[in-house]
Amino acid sequence: MKDNIVKFVRKKDYKYIEEIGQGGTGRTVLLEDEIINERFVCKKYSPFFKEHKKLFFNNFKHEIKLLHLLNHENIVRVFNYYLYPEDYTGYILMEFIKGQNIKEFLEDNPDKLNDVFEQTINGFVHLEKTNILHRDIRPENILISKDGIVKIIDFGFSKKIEPDSDFGKSISLNWKYDPPNEFQEEKYDFRTELYFVGKLFEEIIVSNKFQNFGYTDLLNKMILPDFSVRIPSFFDVNRSLISDLTKEVKFSSVEKNIYQVFADGLEGIFSEIDVDAEYISDISGIERELQEVYDNSILESHIQNPNYLARCFVNGNFRYYRSKTMEVDLLRKFVEFLVASSKERQKVIINNLWQRLDKIPRSKPQIEDDLPF
Secondary structure: OOOOOOOOOOOOOOEEEEEEEEEOOEEEEEEEEOOOOEEEEEEEEOOOOHHHOOOOHHHHHHHHHHHHHOOOOOEOOEEEEEEEHHHOEEEEEEEOOOEEEHHHHHHHOHHHHHHHHHHHHHHHHHHHHOOEEOOOOOHHHEEEEOOOOEEEOOOOOOEEOOOOOOOHHHHHOOOOOOOOHHHHHOOOOHHHHHHHHHHHHHHHHHHHOOOOOOOHHHHHHHOOOOOOOOOOOHHHHHHHHHHHHOOOOOOOHHHHHHHHHHHHHHHHHEEEEEOOOEEOOOHHHHHHHHHHHHHOOOOOOEOOOHHHHHOOOEEOOEEEOOOOOOEHHHHHHHHHHHHHOOHHHHHHHHHHHHHHHOOOOEEOOOOOOOOOO
C-alpha cells in the first residue's frame, strides 16, 4: 500500500577518516563509504553545553529542511540525514569539498578572482530565488574546490523568508565588517546579504592589493551603506555581469535575425507586468517550457494561446493581448538556436530578452474583489 512505511534492512556503515571541526552546536567529521569509494562530510548535532541540546534541536532540523530545498552547483549538496529525536541529536551527510576557503584560495590564485566572484554571485542568486537568507557570510563559509568550483556552506543560521520575518538573529551575529545602515532599523534582507558579500570581496581585494578585478564599479554599488541606493538584488548584479559578457560574445547575422523576430513577437504579447512579477532565470527550465509550447502547437501554424509563451519567461501576474500570436515555425527556430548555444551565449540571449521585457509598463498588483457589487 502507498501509505505503508518502507523499512530498510540495515543501517549504512561509514569509515571514520578524521575530525574536521568542533563548533558550539556540534562536531564535523570526514567519513568514507568504502563500497562506492566516496568521502562525505558528516555534521553531528551535539551542542557544547548539554542544556542547549533540546533548545536548539529544532534549529538543526530546520537546517536540514533548507539544505534539501537547494540544488545548485555553487551550494554544498546534502545527501542524507539521520535524526534521533528521543536523544535530541542527529547527523547530516554532505558533499565533501576538498579545497580552501575563499580568502586562502584567492591569495594563492589571484588570477581566478573574477571567476570566483561570478560563481559566488550565481550561488547567492539561487538562494535569493529560493527565498533563503544565509545570514552568516564570512570567508570560512565560502569554499573553493580543487577544481575551482565555489561552494557556499554552513546554513546553520539560515532562514526561509516569510511575511513579517524577525531578523534579530542576523543583526546580533558578530559581523566581521561594518554593519550597513539598515541595521539601525533592524532590517536584514537580500540587499543586506549583497552588502556583506561585497564587503568580503572588498577586504580580499584591498588586503592583497589585487589590480585585476574587473567589476569594481559593480562592487562599489554592492557595498553602499545606504540600502535605498544600493543595487537591489543578486539578480540585478548577475544581469550586470551578463551585460559585461555581451562584449565578448559574437552572433552571426542569421542568429541575430532569429533572435530579433522572436523577441519582437514576445515583447508584443505583453500589455503590462506587475511590479512584483519576476523574470525566470533558470535557462534549462525556459528551454523545457518553450519546447512544451512548441510540442503542443506542432500541428498548428500559430501558437494558440500567447499566455503559454509569456509564462515561459515571467513568473507572476501580467496582462497580455489575446489577439497577438506567433508562428510556430518562428518558435521552433528560436528553441533550436537557444539549445545549440553555449552557456555564455544563452545567458546573453536571455538577458537581451529581459531587456526587451524591461520596456513593458509595470503596474501595481491587482487586488481581486470577490464582492458582487
